[in-house]
Amino acid sequence: MKVTIVSRNPKSTNFPVTLEIPGSAKEVTTSVISTEFAKKFPKYKVERQRLTTEDKKVLDANKTLSEQGLEDDCTIYFKDLGPQIGWRTVFLIEYIGPVLIHPIFYYLSKTIYGTQVAHSPMQTACYYMVMAHFIKRELETVFVHRFSHGTMPFRNVFKNSAHYWLLSGANLAFWLYGPWFAKGKAASVRNDVWLYGSVAVWAWAEISNFFTHMTLRNLRPPGTRVRAIPYGYGFDLVSCPNYFFEFIAWSAVCFLSTSWSAFLFNVVATGQMYVWAVKKHKNYRKEFKEYPRNRTAMFPFIA
Numbered sequence: 001m002k003v004t005i006v007s008r009n010p011k012s013t014n015f016p017v018t019l020e021i022p023g024s025a026k027e028v029t030t031s032v033i034s035t036e037f038a039k040k041f042p043k044y045k046v047e048r049q050r051l052t053t054e055d056k057k058v059l060d061a062n063k064t065l066s067e068q069g070l071e072d073d074c075t076i077y078f079k080d081l082g083p084q085i086g087w088r089t090v091f092l093i094e095y096i097g098p099v100l101i102h103p104i105f106y107y108l109s110k111t112i113y114g115t116q117v118a119h120s121p122m123q124t125a126c127y128y129m130v131m132a133h134f135i136k137r138e139l140e141t142v143f144v145h146r147f148s149h150g151t152m153p154f155r156n157v158f159k160n161s162a163h164y165w166l167l168s169g170a171n172l173a174f175w176l177y178g179p180w181f182a183k184g185k186a187a188s189v190r191n192d193v194w195l196y197g198s199v200a201v202w203a204w205a206e207i208s209n210f211f212t213h214m215t216l217r218n219l220r221p222p223g224t225r226v227r228a229i230p231y232g233y234g235f236d237l238v239s240c241p242n243y244f245f246e247f248i249a250w251s252a253v254c255f256l257s258t259s260w261s262a263f264l265f266n267v268v269a270t271g272q273m274y275v276w277a278v279k280k281h282k283n284y285r286k287e288f289k290e291y292p293r294n295r296t297a298m299f300p301f302i303a
Helices: 030-040 087-107 109-113 121-143 156-176 192-219 241-257 260-287
Strands: 002-007 017-020 049-052 074-080 084-086 151-153
Touching: 017 030, 030 049, 084 087, 087 109, 087 121, 087 151, 087 156, 121 156, 121 192, 121 241, 151 156, 156 260, 192 241, 241 260
Parallel strands: 002 074
Antiparallel strands: 002 017, 049 074, 084 151
């Protein structure tokens, strides 16, 4: 069969191009088209291709062309996603920012604030909570997560990293460890219930978040992109309990610190996680007819 590839870029001079593919539309999958296309144009590796129908519906790599409404001698539209980088590498880059930045502000207070800060119990607790959170994320990235998508456009690394390096990194650290929250300052005083209660809620949320990540990991055999319905702790109520527990963990940091910078990061992060949760929730319900109807996207009984 013949497949004509048309570029979405009107300035491209290499397209349209016709590929000769053995088999028929009932046999040939999108992944075969991607592989043959990459052979003809080595620059466009499979990971940086987005193949769609004329109406911009993205073609599923594992489905045949006929399953997606295409026949022999069809036309497929191509968009170059640009140079790619692995998701695991992206996560490692994102989370290392706060791990490197917070110790600088915590231990080099005289250099940054012009005075040596005697940290209050609140500042010390928040420091270890933040550090433990991001070290946990790094370890999960290496040993736990199995990604459904292998790569992402390299240019997105800078946008994604800015969220962590700036909001939960430099901005949070500067305002959290400053002399205004130092030991002896009224703004830093926390009774034992406030301090240890916040740490306890944070610890429960972090452990719960880890358990949900393990549930998701165990759904996908190594080296595959299999999707299945998650069940178990947290998943009985929402589609993305990992996001919900992360929201709770950061809310505990906000409650303990009372710093506007912590609240800012939590609002921005929660907003983004909610957008992701709604998208995943809709995909679950679309993909699995038996998906539990009582679940909400991220917040139990709410949304």
